[in-house]
Amino acid sequence: MAYVGLLYVGAVLFLNGVMLLGKADPKAIGVFNLFVGALQVITPTILIAVNPADPVTVLSASGIYLFGFTYLYVGIGLLGDFDTSGVGWFSLFVAIMALGYSFANFRLLGDSPFGVIWLYWSFLWLLFFLLLGLKMERLTRYTGWVAAIEGWVTAAIPSFLIMTGYWRNPNAIATALVVFGVVVFVALWLFTTGVWSVRGFRALSAPHRPAHQ
Template sequence: MGAVGLLYVGAVLFLNGLMLLGKVEPRAAGIFNLFVGALQVITPTVLIIANLARPAQILGASGIYLFGFTYLYVGINLLGGFDTTGVGYFSLFVAVAALGYSYANFRILGDPAFGVIWLYWAFLWFLFFLLLGLKREALTGYTGWVTAIQGWVTAAIPAFMILTGLWRNTALLAVILAVLGVVVFAALWPLTHMRPSAPAEPSPGGGEAPLARGREHRHRPRWI
């Protein structure tokens, strides 16, 4: 059941990444965030109730709430047009907690591949903290690409592999994921920061023309 929820986490991360890149309207993305957020709260609740005598299963399910609450929070923010600092600082909490769950997967649950995936999530949610909590808007494009890519690499593809019985040799998968993450996310940084900004159009009275200011506003996600 957890793998089913993980599949749709991949979908919502991909959608949210496209939203940050300006491809999806924020309110439209907000509705799907509510769907996945609700699923990611119901799923761990059912898993915990069904495994009350199995601490390892409860440990694994408990981390799902971090994402369920994130997507519900984001969905409400997008639909209500609220300030993003609450989501941003909650993302900092998730990023720190993800480090703990990474350790648990390496040392307790015996799944090093998901240990690496939790490190991916710690990195992504820290980017959310910088972007939404500290309003570092220069990170919008980079965060959008990282989010969209992680939707596939950390959620949709692993979920499909688990559902089809292909999630094996997790030590090898961990190495592949670690190398892929370092290479791809390091390469993305210069690619998302090399576009020169358009020069401001001077207005007759001096300063930046209203047209230029309006163009900048249109390219900035409205929920940031």
């Protein structure tokens, strides 16, 4: 059941990324945030109610609430046109807790791919904090791309592979996720900040002219 919810987390992250890139109306995306937020609150509640004495189930399900509350908060904020600082500071809490869940997946659950995926989520929610909480609007485009990509890489694709039985070779998957994340997000930063843009290449390749000329 948790992996069904994860599939739609992929959808909402992708849509939120598209919104940040200016390609979709915020209120329209806000409605979908409410759908997924409600799903991500109902799902862990059922999982814990069915297996209250299983510490692994409780641990795994407890992390889902972090995202359910985020999407509900975002959806309500977008529809009500509220200030984003509350979501931003809550995102800092999520970013810090995600490090703990990453550790738990590596050391307690023996799930290295999701140990890496939680690091992805920690990074993304840190960006949400910087963008929404500290109002660092220059990060809007970069955060949009990261959110859209993570929607597929950390949620939609893993969920589908798990549900179809093709989620195999966890060490190889974890390594691939690390390499992909470092390469893609560094490259994105260079592109979105203009270092690798056409203008940036022209500036770097332009011959140096003495000041007196």
